Amino acid sequence: MPLTLKRPELSRTHNFIAGEWRDAVDGARYPVSDPASGVEFTSVPDSSEADARAATDAAHAAFDGWRERTARERAQFLKRWHAAIVANTEDLARIISREQGKPLAEARGEVAYGASYVEWFAEEAVRSYGDMLPALMPGKRMMAVKEPVGVVAAITPWNFPLAMIARKIAPALAAGCTVVAKPAEDTPLTALALARLAEEAGLPAGVLNVVSASREHTPATVSNWLADSRVRKITFTGSTPVGKHLARESAGTLKKLSLELGGNAPFIIFDDADLDAAVDGLMASKFRNGGQTCVCPNRIYVQNSVYDAFARKLVERVSALRVGPATRDDSQIGPMINARAVDKIERHVQDALAHGAVVLTGGRRLQGDGLDGPYYYAPTVLGDANRDMALFHEETFGPVAPLFRFESDADVLREANDTPFGLAAYFYSNDVRRIWRVAGRLESGVIGINEGAVASEAAPFGGVKESGYGREGSRYGLDDYQHIKYLCQGGLV
Numbered sequence: 242m243p244l245t246l247k248r249p250e251l252s253r254t255h256n257f258i259a260g261e262w263r264d265a266v267d268g269a270r271y272p273v274s275d276p277a278s279g280v281e282f283t284s285v286p287d288s289s290e291a292d293a294r295a296a297t298d299a300a301h302a303a304f305d306g307w308r309e310r311t312a313r314e315r316a317q318f319l320k321r322w323h324a325a326i327v328a329n330t331e332d333l334a335r336i337i338s339r340e341q342g343k344p345l346a347e348a349r350g351e352v353a354y355g356a357s358y359v360e361w362f363a364e365e366a367v368r369s370y371g372d373m374l375p376a377l378m379p380g381k382r383m384m385a386v387k388e389p390v391g392v393v394a395a396i397t398p399w400n401f402p403l404a405m406i407a408r409k410i411a412p413a414l415a416a417g418c419t420v421v422a423k424p425a426e427d428t429p430l431t432a433l434a435l436a437r438l439a440e441e442a443g444l445p446a447g448v449l450n451v452v453s454a455s456r457e458h459t460p461a462t463v464s465n466w467l468a469d470s471r472v473r474k475i476t477f478t479g480s481t482p483v484g485k486h487l488a489r490e491s492a493g494t495l496k497k498l499s500l501e502l503g504g505n506a507p508f509i510i511f512d513d514a515d516l517d518a519a520v521d522g523l524m525a526s527k528f529r530n531g532g533q534t535c536v537c538p539n540r541i542y543v544q545n546s547v548y549d550a551f552a553r554k555l556v557e558r559v560s561a562l563r564v565g566p567a568t569r570d571d572s573q574i575g576p577m578i579n580a581r582a583v584d585k586i587e588r589h590v591q592d593a594l595a596h597g598a599v600v601l602t603g604g605r606r607l608q609g610d611g612l613d614g615p616y617y618y619a620p621t622v623l624g625d626a627n628r629d630m631a632l633f634h635e636e637t638f639g640p641v642a643p644l645f646r647f648e649s650d651a652d653v654l655r656e657a658n659d660t661p662f663g664l665a666a667y668f669y670s671n672d673v674r675r676i677w678r679v680a681g682r683l684e685s686g687v688i689g690i691n692e693g694a695v696a697s698e699a700a701p702f703g704g705v706k707e708s709g710y711g712r713e714g715s716r717y718g719l720d721d722y723q724h725i726k727y728l729c730q731g732g733l734v
Contacts, residue, residue: 253452426456508538541644
């Protein structure tokens with residue numbers, strides 16, 4: 242059943258370049274499917290290198306005019322855009338649910354979350370302060386000022402099609418940069434709807450440009466931006482292998498990079514934890530968006546003395562989750578994004594069983610009983626997980642919670658850090674000494690302490706190790722779209 246819109250004009254199916262809605266230069270298009278059914282319901286331009294170049298041309302031409310606007314003018318635009326996003330929450334949520342699959346309640350939450358970044362950076366735009374440096378010699382004035390880096394290429398994933406692109410575009414525009422954006426091939430419609438609202442909010446032509454491309458055409462589209470010296474920054478959220486490729490290929494023009502890459506988050510429950518609170522936190526962090534987030538706990542460590550009690554409480558909660566399409570009001574877990582995602586989940590579960598895991602609940606694909614599509618997987622808890630399993634080393638990116646036993650603090654910290662990734666980590670304890678000791682030793686850019694929902698527009702989000710570098714959100718988020726210029730004036734005596 243289609244998710245109808247109050248404003249059908251927000252469903253855009255053309256690229257947005259230089260303030261115009263355009264087909265791809267060669268007229269190519271690719272289909273967009275509904276994960277709830279697997280049915281193709283529309284198509285969008287399958288952009289090529291020529292379309293990427295046209296978007297860069299537009300952004301480059303608009304840059305000087307946009308950077309010369311006062312910070313207050315840029316802030317006022319962002320405030321109007323924020324108001325437009327909030328006013329169209331229901332339609333945006335329906336677009337997200339249709340192309341990404343998450344339940345409507347979660348999609349509405351994503352709209353509010355993404356809008357919060359637009360509002361935050363509207364406020365930060367007027368607080369981009371430089372410094373007056375103490376003069377070391379008479380007759381000199383020395384200062385440091387912040388300037389926009391230039392044209393920014395934003396490449397975003399499918400799991401949060403509104404929030405991820407909003408938290409990249411908003412600080413770029415606030416800093417005075419112009420943007421070329423490529424949303425994920427599975428979820429282009431949300432980004433195009435945001436562009437439509439930016440147009441309505443009065444954004445000058447060329448300041449924001451959005452092009453869609455299929456999995457096959459994406460490399461050529463992005464490669465154009467990597468090679469073009471006019472693109473001064475790449476901001477990317479996605480896999481670590483792709484992030485490494487972008488870092489290598491952008492070296493030729495020494496672009497500034499923000500990379501939010503893969504994770505392998507541990508979630509640790511110590512024996513002094515409030516088990517009910519820990520279950521609540523795990524449910525919020527693990528099963529949001531069906532487990533398809535980069536900060537989802539991938540390895541749940543439970544101290545042996547409380548393992549059985551925690552497992553019982555968790556299984557009771559997970560087995561009660563309701564799986565269904567966004568069109569059902571009671572849905573809590575939607576479909577996975579595509580066949581590749583379900584196949585990986587199934588491969589991880591079967592590998593875990595082969596290496597000694599036991600299914601405590603779930604552990605299978607779902608179909609029938611109102612689940613018409615092929616991409617549903619039952620929320621799953623696996624007991625007796627160990628480091629020989631693929632899910633210890635790789636993100637599952639699905640609703641699978643494997644439980645690992647541990648004895649001591651030293652053991653679990655060694656295991657938790659035994660990964661090349663370091664995006665997020667979580668732990669539950671009521672011992673204040675343990676809290677500060679563990680928080681200091683976990684190798685992650687984001688840590689939840691007795692808390693499973695850590696995301697906020699006011700907080701710096703990003704990873705360490707092979708989870709990338711750069712920060713999004715907070716006052717630090719604006720810095721990634723600016724460089725510092727040193728000014729020295731002499732002859733003043």
